[in-house]
Amino acid sequence: MYLLGGIRLGLNLYLAQVNTFNLFSLYGLGLRYIEYRLIEHQILHPWVVN
Incomplete structure (x- = not known):
């Protein structure tokens, strides 16, 4: 039982x-x-500050 x-x-x-x-x-x-999406966002839309 103990075992x-x-x-x-x-x-x-x-x-x-x-x-x-x-x-x-x-x-x-x-x-x-999230990091990937942020980087992707910056690469695709560098003029958009988000």
């Missing part, structure tokens, strides 16, 4: 790590996308 609880706790911790990692990678992708 099962330990495995479960470990699994929960592992899943939490995976979830935070996924959140961070999504956040990173979002930032990169």
Whole structure:
């Protein structure tokens, strides 16, 4: 019973790590996308100050 609880706790911790990692990678992708759009905007319309 105790062993099962330990495995479960470990699994929960592992899943939490995976979830935070996924959140961070999504956040990173979002930032990169925004950055790309801003750069693209500046290249295409340098006279537009946005």
